[in-house]
Structures are given as C-alpha cells and as structure tokens.
Amino acid sequence: MNTKVSIIIPVYNVAEYLPRCLESCIHQTLHDIEIICVDDGSTDNSLEILRRYARMDSRISVIHQQNKGLPGARNTGLAAAHGDYIMFLDSDDYYAPNACERVWVETKEAPTDIVIFGTNIVPAYPQPEEWYAWTLYTRTQRFWGFTPEVLFENPSAKPFVWRQAFSAELLKKTGIVFDESLRYGEDVIFQMKIFPQATHFAFISDRLYNYRWSRPDSLMNSQVSTLDAKLTKHISVVEAVTAYWAEKNWFREYGGEYLTWVLQYIVPDILGGEDGSLSAHGRRLYQVIQKYGLEQYRKSLNMENKLLLKKIGKM
Structure with a gap:
C-alpha cells in the first residue's frame, strides 16, 4: 500500500x-x-x-x-x-x-x-x-x-x-x-x-x-499558570526563532515584518503588568532585539509598533 x-x-x-x-x-x-x-x-x-x-x-x-x-x-x-x-x-x-x-x-x-x-x-x-x-x-x-x-x-x-x-x-x-x-x-x-x-x-x-x-x-491549559510564566516562555520562543532566522539570513528580506510580529506577540502582555512588575521581561526582549540588530528595521514599523519598541527600550 x-x-x-x-x-x-x-x-x-x-x-x-x-x-x-x-x-x-x-x-x-x-x-x-x-x-x-x-x-x-x-x-x-x-x-x-x-x-x-x-x-x-x-x-x-x-x-x-x-x-x-x-x-x-x-x-x-x-x-x-x-x-x-x-x-x-x-x-x-x-x-x-x-x-x-x-x-x-x-x-x-x-x-x-x-x-x-x-x-x-x-x-x-x-x-x-x-x-x-x-x-x-x-x-x-x-x-x-x-x-x-x-x-x-x-x-x-x-x-x-x-x-x-x-x-x-x-x-x-x-x-x-x-x-x-x-x-x-x-x-x-x-x-x-x-x-x-x-x-x-x-x-x-x-x-x-x-x-x-x-x-x-x-x-x-496546564503549561502556563501566570502571566509572568507565560512571558518567560514566550521570550524563550522568540530567542529560538530569532536565532534561526538570523542563521538563515531572512531578516534582510523580512526584518520589518518579523520585528512587528515580535512586538505584537509579547509587548502588550508586558505592558499589562501592574506598576511595571513585568518590566524585566521587557528588558530581556529588548536585549534580544539589540543582539540580532532588529532595531535597524524600526523605520518600517507603524506608529503603534514604534511606540511599543520605544516603551520596552526604556524599561
């Protein structure tokens, strides 16, 4: 067969x-x-x-x-x-x-x-x-x-x-x-x-x-019990994907779209923490963005995503 x-x-x-x-x-x-x-x-x-x-x-x-x-x-x-x-x-x-x-x-x-x-x-x-x-x-x-x-x-x-x-x-x-x-x-x-x-x-x-x-x-339903745990895991996902994309040199063609995805995937949850309690996740995410040179695609972002990037850059 x-x-x-x-x-x-x-x-x-x-x-x-x-x-x-x-x-x-x-x-x-x-x-x-x-x-x-x-x-x-x-x-x-x-x-x-x-x-x-x-x-x-x-x-x-x-x-x-x-x-x-x-x-x-x-x-x-x-x-x-x-x-x-x-x-x-x-x-x-x-x-x-x-x-x-x-x-x-x-x-x-x-x-x-x-x-x-x-x-x-x-x-x-x-x-x-x-x-x-x-x-x-x-x-x-x-x-x-x-x-x-x-x-x-x-x-x-x-x-x-x-x-x-x-x-x-x-x-x-x-x-x-x-x-x-x-x-x-x-x-x-x-x-x-x-x-x-x-x-x-x-x-x-x-x-x-x-x-x-x-x-x-x-x-x-059981993998993530808190927003803090969710963000920890989401950033680990972003780190793994970003490393792979960098290895494949895909940012040259799709860097702006990728940065938009990263910001929308994580930052709204980071900003949802009370009194900046989740700001450590913002700093960690921004380090990933800097490490792989994704800031160079800032110009291709719309205003909403430029503001998200700016906010985590100040955490």
Missing part, C-alpha cells in the same frame, strides 16, 4: 478521549493512511487502548517511550512516518470523516507543500464570534511562493500544527523537527522555521479538525 497520509498522534493520559480520536482515524474516507500513535509514558490505560485498536486495524502502529513531552512524541512519530503528507492529531481531539481525503485531493490539484484547514471547537467556544472567526476559520486561497502575508498577516496561519498538513518532501528537505528543549511554543517555533522554506500553500475553508478546548488538564 502506498501510504498517502501519515497521522501522528502523541498520547499521554487521555484514556477518556482516546477511543473517539482513534475512531475518527480508522473511519477516514481515505483508506491509504497510517496512524502512528506515540504513547509518551502514560500512567493510565491509554497504552492498553492503543494496543487494542492496533489489533483491530493494521494501519495503526503503537510506539511506547518514556515521557519526553509533546515535541519529543511528535518527533518520534515523524521518524516513523512513511506517508507523502504528515498530519498531527492531538489525542483528545478528532477529525472529520473526510479530513485526510480532503487534504489529499487538494494536494493533487496543484503542487502543495503545506495545507491549512478549518477547525471546529467542541463544545461551542464561549469567546465572541468575531474572535473565533478571525482565529480558526480559513478562507480558501492559494499562495505560490512564500510571502510575509502567509506567515504574519493571514489570520488562518495561526501556529497550530494540528490544523496543517505538511509535505514529507518538505520536512525531509529542511530537516525541521520540533524543539524538544522547550515544552511551550513548539508549534510557533516549528511554523516560523518551516513556512519561509515552503513555496506552495493551500488554505481550505473546510473544518476538518475538531478541537476539544475545555479539558481542564489538557497540555495547553
């Missing part, structure tokens, strides 16, 4: 949600898929559930490892993948029945490095409809060649790899994997590295992914 799509599922203590996740995979309308489940040291009966499903469907493979965190589990899955396209599914979420087929059909219409698709929130998301539409809806469109719009301006390109499918050829060519040194922001780092190295992007409006937002013990 020629494997068209590899689904990588990192698993850690999700016994309650795992059956629905796996059922959504084995009942995909595209049959030529492989389902790679990486049990990341679960202490509940998740591994038992995985092995039971693997006995039922030969397309499911189960890898058990000591806990390495989400990036490490995804990397283990990547190393085992044989599909032409790679998709990532969180183990408490589930796909629409036609998710893999819809992605595959899109890649056959034209050469495609990355496919980005829409998302449903389950249960219904409590935020205002405008926020939901801006963040998780997608508008069908194609981009031929990387432009800053794809990464920085298109709201559909928010860094959630579970709503994206990647060409295995692109992943092999770039050698990009998830950063295992950080257990927060791995999606941001991955996307900021791989998007500038892709040439063909397909955005499709179909909502193929069902994201379970309300699980209280989910990884996303």
Whole structure:
C-alpha cells in the first residue's frame, strides 16, 4: 500500500478521549493512511487502548517511550512516518470523516507543500464570534511562493500544527523537527522555521479538525499558570526563532515584518503588568532585539509598533 497520509498522534493520559480520536482515524474516507500513535509514558490505560485498536486495524502502529513531552512524541512519530503528507492529531481531539481525503485531493490539484484547514471547537467556544472567526476559520486561497502575508498577516496561519498538513518532501528537505528543549511554543517555533522554506500553500475553508478546548488538564491549559510564566516562555520562543532566522539570513528580506510580529506577540502582555512588575521581561526582549540588530528595521514599523519598541527600550 502506498501510504498517502501519515497521522501522528502523541498520547499521554487521555484514556477518556482516546477511543473517539482513534475512531475518527480508522473511519477516514481515505483508506491509504497510517496512524502512528506515540504513547509518551502514560500512567493510565491509554497504552492498553492503543494496543487494542492496533489489533483491530493494521494501519495503526503503537510506539511506547518514556515521557519526553509533546515535541519529543511528535518527533518520534515523524521518524516513523512513511506517508507523502504528515498530519498531527492531538489525542483528545478528532477529525472529520473526510479530513485526510480532503487534504489529499487538494494536494493533487496543484503542487502543495503545506495545507491549512478549518477547525471546529467542541463544545461551542464561549469567546465572541468575531474572535473565533478571525482565529480558526480559513478562507480558501492559494499562495505560490512564500510571502510575509502567509506567515504574519493571514489570520488562518495561526501556529497550530494540528490544523496543517505538511509535505514529507518538505520536512525531509529542511530537516525541521520540533524543539524538544522547550515544552511551550513548539508549534510557533516549528511554523516560523518551516513556512519561509515552503513555496506552495493551500488554505481550505473546510473544518476538518475538531478541537476539544475545555479539558481542564489538557497540555495547553496546564503549561502556563501566570502571566509572568507565560512571558518567560514566550521570550524563550522568540530567542529560538530569532536565532534561526538570523542563521538563515531572512531578516534582510523580512526584518520589518518579523520585528512587528515580535512586538505584537509579547509587548502588550508586558505592558499589562501592574506598576511595571513585568518590566524585566521587557528588558530581556529588548536585549534580544539589540543582539540580532532588529532595531535597524524600526523605520518600517507603524506608529503603534514604534511606540511599543520605544516603551520596552526604556524599561
């Protein structure tokens, strides 16, 4: 069987949600898929559930490892993948029945490095409809060649790899994997590295992914407990991405857009601290900006972002 799509599922203590996740995979309308489940040291009966499903469907493979965190589990899955396209599914979420087929059909219409698709929130998301539409809806469109719009301006390109499918050829060519040194922001780092190295992007409006937002013990809900901790981790993400971009010499073309992203990603939260309690984060961020010479792109900033840069420069 020629494997068209590899689904990588990192698993850690999700016994309650795992059956629905796996059922959504084995009942995909595209049959030529492989389902790679990486049990990341679960202490509940998740591994038992995985092995039971693997006995039922030969397309499911189960890898058990000591806990390495989400990036490490995804990397283990990547190393085992044989599909032409790679998709990532969180183990408490589930796909629409036609998710893999819809992605595959899109890649056959034209050469495609990355496919980005829409998302449903389950249960219904409590935020205002405008926020939901801006963040998780997608508008069908194609981009031929990387432009800053794809990464920085298109709201559909928010860094959630579970709503994206990647060409295995692109992943092999770039050698990009998830950063295992950080257990927060791995999606941001991955996307900021791989998007500038892709040439063909397909955005499709179909909502193929069902994201379970309300699980209280989910990884996303438990990683950051305070704004101070969030900023510490966000700046570590910026440091990792900035170092990579400097190595690739991408600032020469996209320095202004990148600096805008950095400022909008972090500074509003820094300024939200009471009585300057978060100013240390502002100083640390400004040091990163200075270290990599990003101040030279100040002229390309709009007035709002010039003020943000000025404020952290005075902390």
